[in-house]
Amino acid sequence: MAESRKNKFIIHGGILAMAGIIVRIIGMFYRIPLMNIIGSEGNGIYSVAYNIYNIMLVLSSYGLPMAVSKLISAKFVRKQYKNAGKIIRCSLVVSVCTGGLAALLLFFGANSIEKLYKGVDGLAIPLRVLAPTIFLVAVMGVLRGFFQGQGTMIPTAFSQLIEQVMNAVVSIMAGYILMKTFAQSDNVSAYGAAGGTLGTAIGALSGLVFMIFLYMAYKPTFVKKQKRDMVSDSLQDSQVYIVILATMVPIILGQTLYQISAVIDDAMFSNIMTKMSVSINIKADLGNFASSYSLLISIPQGIASAMSASMLPSVVASYTKNNMAHVRNKITSTIKTNMIIAIPSFVGFIVIGKPIIELLFSGYDSTQGAMMLRIGAIAVVFYTLSTVTSSALQAIDEMRKPVKNSLISLVVHIIIVYLMLRWSRLGIYALVIGNASFPILIFILNLRDLKKHIDFKLEYIQTFLIPLGCACIMGFFAWLAYTLMYMCTGANMISVLVALAVAAITYFCPLMLCKKKKWI
Numbered sequence: 314m315a316e317s318r319k320n321k322f323i324i325h326g327g328i329l330a331m332a333g334i335i336v337r338i339i340g341m342f343y344r345i346p347l348m349n350i351i352g353s354e355g356n357g358i359y360s361v362a363y364n365i366y367n368i369m370l371v372l373s374s375y376g377l378p379m380a381v382s383k384l385i386s387a388k389f390v391r392k393q394y395k396n397a398g399k400i401i402r403c404s405l406v407v408s409v410c411t412g413g414l415a416a417l418l419l420f421f422g423a424n425s426i427e428k429l430y431k432g433v434d435g436l437a438i439p440l441r442v443l444a445p446t447i448f449l450v451a452v453m454g455v456l457r458g459f460f461q462g463q464g465t466m467i468p469t470a471f472s473q474l475i476e477q478v479m480n481a482v483v484s485i486m487a488g489y490i491l492m493k494t495f496a497q498s499d500n501v502s503a504y505g506a507a508g509g510t511l512g513t514a515i516g517a518l519s520g521l522v523f524m525i526f527l528y529m530a531y532k533p534t535f536v537k538k539q540k541r542d543m544v545s546d547s548l549q550d551s552q553v554y555i556v557i558l559a560t561m562v563p564i565i566l567g568q569t570l571y572q573i574s575a576v577i578d579d580a581m582f583s584n585i586m587t588k589m590s591v592s593i594n595i596k597a598d599l600g601n602f603a604s605s606y607s608l609l610i611s612i613p614q615g616i617a618s619a620m621s622a623s624m625l626p627s628v629v630a631s632y633t634k635n636n637m638a639h640v641r642n643k644i645t646s647t648i649k650t651n652m653i654i655a656i657p658s659f660v661g662f663i664v665i666g667k668p669i670i671e672l673l674f675s676g677y678d679s680t681q682g683a684m685m686l687r688i689g690a691i692a693v694v695f696y697t698l699s700t701v702t703s704s705a706l707q708a709i710d711e712m713r714k715p716v717k718n719s720l721i722s723l724v725v726h727i728i729i730v731y732l733m734l735r736w737s738r739l740g741i742y743a744l745v746i747g748n749a750s751f752p753i754l755i756f757i758l759n760l761r762d763l764k765k766h767i768d769f770k771l772e773y774i775q776t777f778l779i780p781l782g783c784a785c786i787m788g789f790f791a792w793l794a795y796t797l798m799y800m801c802t803g804a805n806m807i808s809v810l811v812a813l814a815v816a817a818i819t820y821f822c823p824l825m826l827c828k829k830k831k832w833i
Contacts, residue, residue, distance in 0.1 A: 336477040338612065343481030343512075345673050348604055350488045351505030357596030359506035360603030361430060361583075362439040364575045366419070366446070366510075371572045373415030374451030376564035377408055378458035379707065383560055385462025386629045388545075394538040395545035396553075397462075403553040404455045407561070412451025420444035429580060431587045433596060435503025439510040446510075449517040456524040464627065468527050476520030484512025502596070563712035567703060570719035574726055574751055578744045581727075585734045598741040605670045605682025606689060606745060613658035613693050614700075628708035641769050644705045648698065648771070652780050655697040657820050660784040662690035664792045665816075668799075668809050681741070689745035695752040702759035711766055718758035726751040779827050787820035 348356045381404050388397040419426075423437035423444075430436055453472065460468040488508030495504040583595050631639035662669075667683030674682065703715040726747050733743035763769035795812035802808065 336473050336615065339477045339481050343485055344604065344608060347484050347488050347509050348600070348674065350485070350492055351509065352502060353597040353600040354594070355488075355492075355502035355505035355509075356600035356604060357598070358433060358436055358503050359439060359509050360599055360607070361433050361579050362436055362443060362506060362510060363513075363603075364572070364579055365426060365436075365440060366443040366513075367572045368569065368576050369415045369419050370447050370450055371565060371568045373411040373447055374408055374454050375568045376561035377404060377411075377451065378454040378461065379564050379704075380404075380557060380561040381455055381458030382461040383629050383708065384556065385459055386464070386627075387633055389463055390630050390633050391544065392542065393545040394535070394542040396548055398535070398539050399548055399550065399553045400557065401455065401459050403550060404458070404557055405452065407554070407557055408451040408455045409448075412448040415451075416444045416446075416448040419447065430583050431595075433583055433599075435500035435506075438500060438503040439507040442507045442510040442514060446514040446517045449514070449521050453517065453521040453524050456521075456528050459528070468524065472520040472523045472527075475523050476516040478516075479519040480512040480516030482512070483515040484509045487511040560712065563716050564707060567707075567715040567719050570716070570723045574723055574747070577727060578730055578747060581731060581734055582741070582744055585731075586740065589735075601681055602685065602741050602744060604674050605679070606685040607748075609662065609666075609669070609686065610658075610690065610693050610696075613655050614696050628705060632709050637767055640709065640767055644701070644763070644769060645772065645776075647701050647705075649776050651697045651701060652694070652776050653824070655694045656777070656780040657784040657787055657816070659690045659693045660781075660788040661791065661816060662686040662693070664788040665795050665809065665812050666690070668795060668805055668812075671805055672809050685742065685745045688742060689749040692749040692752060695749070695756050699752040699755040699759060702756060702763060705769075706759060706762055706766075709767060711762060714762045715755075715759065718755050718762070721758065722751055722754040725754055775832065779832055780824070783820050783823040783827065786823055787816050790819040791816040 351359065381400065384400050385397050388394070388400065420441050423440040426440060427433070427436040457469045457472065460466075486508075488505050491504040491508040492501060495501050498504065579599060582599065586595055586598075628640050628643050631637075631643065663686065666686035667679050670679040670682040670686075703719075706712075706714045729750060730743055730747035733739050733746060737743065739746070760769075760771065791812045794815040795808045798808040798811045799805065
């Protein structure tokens, strides 16, 4: 029975992870024509606007899905369905208030925010378009958390796919139309970026409509469960709000520190580079960083977010039953699954990062982008580890620990990036180094806390060394396949596709052999 529950959370995590991969692949491929339409400057504005939007989203509602998932899971384990109903109702009220307030602040404060970013003119335009999206995502997050808390990731997965497909279609169309309409404007790049952000808004609206439909279809079943509930405590609404906020706030603070590093980096880079006159084009550099680096590494990073979302209610259920062995096993399984993807992704970006960039982003500096990947691809591994371990600490009711660890890491990160920008000639590469180093300290501190509270220990050989060995074999053959194919054909696309096929075979075959030998 325990094995069945373990397999269930891995399967649902896999479903959400697969949806996350598809979503990010769609995101990558629609961003390619969008970037070519709006140009590197437009993409620079888009990336800065999106980082600011992410901060507002995190501050207003990011913690809601995880908080609702955690609370609903605990209530369903105890069969307290009436209390679960109060949690979902009060969470929706919280989402409307926090999401609505954040949306208004971003809309009316867009001009003031733009003044903080030197060399990023027109930033206020896409920010205003993004503002309503915060409200939509806040409400949608509660409904996603409700289903996740019951151990099913399928509604979230489908809503993400619907959201991203609509995002892709509208972003490209709106970006093209606005670039043509405002072609003579001084802020034409900003209007192009606004077209991309309009897709985000319409995508969120589509995902919300789907989640509302699903919730209304499930509601009669949930009402029946509430009527049969004879064990719920008599909770007042005020008590529920306190519990929601107490669960939500630490999650928000922890994720805010994750997201705010990108906003601070953008602001430091634009202001310091303007004073030093090191960067020829600030918006173009930020655009290349957002595409050739951030966008590519976000694909494997998305798996960690998906697996963490699946792990959370499962670990909460085991922790509620005081089954520490199951808690440790589930965390270990989640980390191992993530490393099987993150480690070869890291090696692959180093080996064939440049031809991938040349294939996907023809209008961008592939030499600069490839160097970013070589320097910062390790971030894929450590962001994955920091994300999973943070979720694990939240699941065992150590909500403050990820916040403290993220704050320490953020302070160190800001100091490192500032010193590199101010006293070196690294330019945009300083952001890459900072991005790669930031999650390392978080992971180390999280691991220390997990060891302290639940005696958690990593299996280093099975978790890291064996996947790394298989990835190194993969890396050599992928590089060899690309080199030989390019020498024969001179075609980058064919060479990349062949190299990726060879990479898959030469990674998973040794990995399966290790699994057969029971080394992993």
